[in-house]
Structures are given as structure tokens and as C-alpha cells.
Amino acid sequence: MMAEVNEIAVRVHGLSKSFGSVRAVRDIDLAVAQGEIFGLVGPDGAGKTTIMRMLAAVLRPDAGEILVDGVDVVAEAERAKLHLSYMPQRFGLYEDLTIAENIFFYGALFGVPRGERIARSQELLEAAGLLPFRRRLAGQLSGGMKQKLGLICALIHTPRVLLLDEPTTGVDPVSRRDFWAILYNLREGGVTIVLSTAYMDEAERCSRLALLHGGEIRHCDTPQHLKAAMPGALLAIASAHPRDVREAVSGKPGVLGALLMGDRVHVRVDDAERRIPELRAAIADQGIADAVITPAEPGIEDVFVALLGEEKPHEP
């Protein structure tokens, strides 16, 4: 995936931004290689949007340097805009214009020649499955369709770096698959993608992730490495009463965290060998008979919770 780490597409150094007393982004360093799909993940208010907006040259940083495709974004915002494309969390569409007109408008703003604009929008509409709706007013589209239209508008010129802020929030799973197909396609074409996401399955698809919290990057690595770096071991406890199971194990010695995942509970412990019997006993004490404890592969969500320390370890 990272065979050609020859060129750095996005380089950020010492980036900071405050809104009044809120320090939204604190002294961030990043380097994204060309052709990467780089993910920013973090809870609400972690500073994802703020970073994106600074990368896109819509927001001036208080301090720090940003180089996008070799262009200094802070000093040469206008020139940088030609190299990048930014899709905000809420893409601004003209609701009184049709899909085709919106694409045409944004294409013209970026100075894409007419012929190219038509060919490219055709191609993108097809990939997104929006071709049959191109004469529909943007205001009458479903949330997912709007999101895809936003992506098409962002892609109508050929950016070197694509910045996507939570591009698939509110999009149905099928559309999200289409969406990712488009992204993979772009990466094949050498486009570097930086995206923020709240979906863990999407985070897992990124080549590298930055875990943000409180405006700081806590961890930055490939999903595999992040999982490996997760402290402790993960156990999955299947039961018909997952909530009761979580109650039963929470706060027990050696339990670092317990996360509800559908019909299972993911429990992070310091030492699997030692804790499995103890937990089994604790659950039985609560009168839950059907619990099955197995070691589990951590998902990125587990890693996320573990690394960001949402829950403090409960040692006796």
C-alpha cells in the first residue's frame, strides 16, 4: 500500500488554532505520502474539521506551516486552491439548481474547460449512480445523494490532494460502498486523500490513521500497527444479556475497559490468561449462565477507545 513513499503530498508542522479560549488544534505535525488515504478520527470536537479547513486554506492558522503538493498554503492560499479540493462536512449545494447545473457551476469556478467538464461529470455521475437523476433539483435529493453530489462537485477539477470532512455521514451502506469505490479509483490515479470519519469500518480502510483528541494527535500509524499497540488483550463475551455482562465485569480487577458491540461485550484486560477465569466467575455471580468468553481481534473502535483513554483502568 505504501510502496512509493517517495513524495510527501501534505506536510503539516506545528499547526495550531484557537477560537477564543478554545484551543481547537494544538501544535500538530503530520506527513501524508502521495497516494495515501489518510484518516483523521476522533470524538466530536476533537478538531478534525478545524484541521481540514486550515488544510483547505479557508481558515488561517494561528501558527504552523502547511505544505500541500509543495505549495505553502498559508502564504499562497490562492495557488494552493488549484492543487486541492475540499469537501466540507456539510457540502454547500445550490438547492434550486439541478445536479448537472451544480456540477457545471463548480466546474466553471475551477476553470475546467467545457469539454472536459462534460466528460468528467458524465464519468463521475455514472460511478456514483446519479446519472439518471442529473436533472433533479439538488434540494430534492436524499441525504446520501447530496453527499455524493458534493463529492462529484469536489472532484470535477482534478485535484492532487482531496480533503473530505466526514464524507459519508448520513449515507446508506450501499452508497458508502460506491463512495469508497470512487475513492480507491482516485487513489489509483495518484490522488492523495485526507478524510475524517466517524465510522470505524471506514477508518479501517485508511492506509494510516491519526487519532485526535482535544486538538492533539495522540497516535498516528497504520490501522494494523495501532491495533498491535493497543495495551492489554481483548476478550469478546457473547451473551443474550450484553448489558448485564458489561455491568458484571466493569470495574473488576485487571479490566481496562468494557465496550458494548451489538450482542457482545468487548472487554480489555491486562492479562487474558489470568483474567478469563476471574471474569467467568464474576459473570456467573450475577446469574448470567449463557456467557461465552473468547479472545478477540481488536477492531479499530476498541483501539480507539483504549488509546484515547475514554475509560480509566480500574486497578484495585
Add this chain to the structure above:
Amino acid sequence: MFERLSVMLMKEFLELRRDRWAMFRLIVPMILQMLVFGYAATFTVHHVTTAVLDLDQSQASRSLISHFAATSRFDIIDMATNQREITSDIDHDRAVIAIVIHAGFSRDLENGKSAPLQVIVDGTNSNTALIALGYIAQIVANFSTEQAASRVFPSRSGPAAAPVVGISLQMRPWFNEGLNERWFFIPGVIGTLTLMQVVSLTAFAIVREREVGTLEQILVSPIRPVEFILGKTVPFFLIGLGDIALVSFVGIAWFHVPFIGDPWVMLVGSALFLLAVVGMGLLMSTFSRTQQQAFALNFFLLNPFFILSGFAFPIAAMPKVLQWFTMINPLRYFLVIIRAVFLKGVGFAVLWPELGALALLALIMLTISVLRFRKSLD
């Protein structure tokens, strides 16, 4: 540059065309307000509710009252029998004006003395009251001359033409020579309506893009702020010109206001006025994040601009501080220009100070708003 500007304009045009109510919103309120203003905003007052207290009960007093009854300007709604009734009429809004003829009125008249007539007005509607007072003065003056002429016996004091009824209140609308105050008002209405329409349209259009998020979208494109601003303001400038033409047409065709002046002077004046007004709208939009804020600001600002324009209240009569404020009011200058062009037919030679002031104002407003617009993006 032209590609991006033209696509901005095309987009505005498309949005306007898609908006089924746009034409309705742009035209109907203007014409409607023009008609309402045309009929209502006039100094001519009819059917002023009037209470009369005749304590003299003489032939002279009844004759004076009949003068009031004879004109449609006054409706005598109460012939009171005492002062209390009069006070109550005014207090309960049954009458705007009360006329009290005191006992001894006819005796004083006969003696050639100044006969006092008491007029009580409801000060809450000072405009109507003032106008009505003017009419009263007129009626009383007529009455005085009649009385003086019919007096056969020689007067002991003063010449026969001396005023016999002691009322000296007088009211003259500034432009009452042709009896048609509408002529004075309608050009003012044109300027006022255009100001209100174009300022709010411009401000709202930009704030809306900010609110919907399209502004941020446009900003990441290589478009320059000036191009965006032009794309956003040119349509409203054109709409403003259309508005002025439309409302002027209504004024001329429906109210028969004369248009004596040079259409070119009107065009130049209108263009400069609209530049300033569009700049005002743009400036307002830089102070508002949401449409609600823009609405509040619009509401807060437009009234002072209207009141301090010389539309109804002469600027010269205002306190100094307010007079200074009128200097930054584009409507103030445009009213002078449009009235002069319509009614006096004067041209550039006379109007250059106002035209220059408008040009300067437009330049300042647009510069400040472009600078502020850049800043407000963060």
C-alpha cells in the same frame, strides 16, 4: 475572470428563474407600496374628527361653526355642552380636534376686539393635527374677512381689515403651490422603496450563501472575493434599476407626477445611488452570520435611514448630530436628485454635489465591505 464572473451571474439568474415567487416578491410589494404610499403619504387631510363647544351661542359663533361643517376636511362629531365632554372626546380618540368658542365671542367681534378662539388638538397624531390646524387657520381667516366686511358700523380701533379672530397658527406644506402634495411625495417613495428592497435583498442573498454553506464551497475555489462580490451584487444592482423604472412608471402613469428632467441625470443618479445601497447591503451581510441576524440588523437600520432622509421631516430642522448622520445616508442625496429631476427638471450643473456625494459614499461603502468581507470569512 470573466468566465468565473459570468458563471456566477448565470447561477444567480437560474436561481432567480427557479424561484417561482421571485418575480412576485420583487414586483408586487413595490407596486403595492407605491400605491399605498401614493394615496396615504400626503399632507391633504380629510374628515378630521372634530368636537365643537359653543359657549357663546350667538349668530356669529354659529356662522363660524357652519364654516367648519361646510368643508369635508372636518367632520363635526359632537356639539358638546361643556368642557368635560370635549376633554373626553379627545381622550377617547373620538375627536382629533376640538374647537371651543368662549362666551363673549360675538361681543368681542362687534367691539372690534380680538376674539379668542380655543383650539385643542390631539398631540399624539401631530402630523394630522398640524395639517388640520392649518386648515382651521384658513377657515378662520376667511371668516374674519367676511365678518370685517359685513361690519357696517365704524370700528373704534384699527383698520377694518385687522384680524378679528385671534388665531395665528399657520401651516404650509413646502410644496403646496400646485395643491398636489403627491408630486412631492412620489419621487421620495421611489427612492425609499428601492433602498429598502435592494439593501435587504443584497444582505440576505449573501448571508444565505454563508448559512447554507455554499460560501465556504465557493471560497475553496480559485474565485477572487471581488468576483464573488460582483457576481452577488450586479443582479441586485440591475433589479434596483428595474425597480426604479417600474415604480417611476407607476408614479407617472397612475399618479400623473410630471417628469420634467433629463432621463440621463436620473439614470446616473440612480446608478450611483444603487452602488451605495448595494454596498450597504454587502456591509450588513458582513456583520451577520445568520439570516435572523441580518433580519434584525435590517430592521434596526432601515428605519433611521428612512426617517433621517428628508423624506417627510426636513433635515434642516433636525438636531445637529442627526444632521451629521444624514451625511452618510445615500437616500438623503438621492431624494434631492430624484425630486429635482422629476419636478424641477434641473441637471448635472445643479445636482453635482449630490451626485458626487453619492459616488463618494458608494466608493467608501464598497471598499469597506470588500475589506470586511475578506476578514469575515475566517
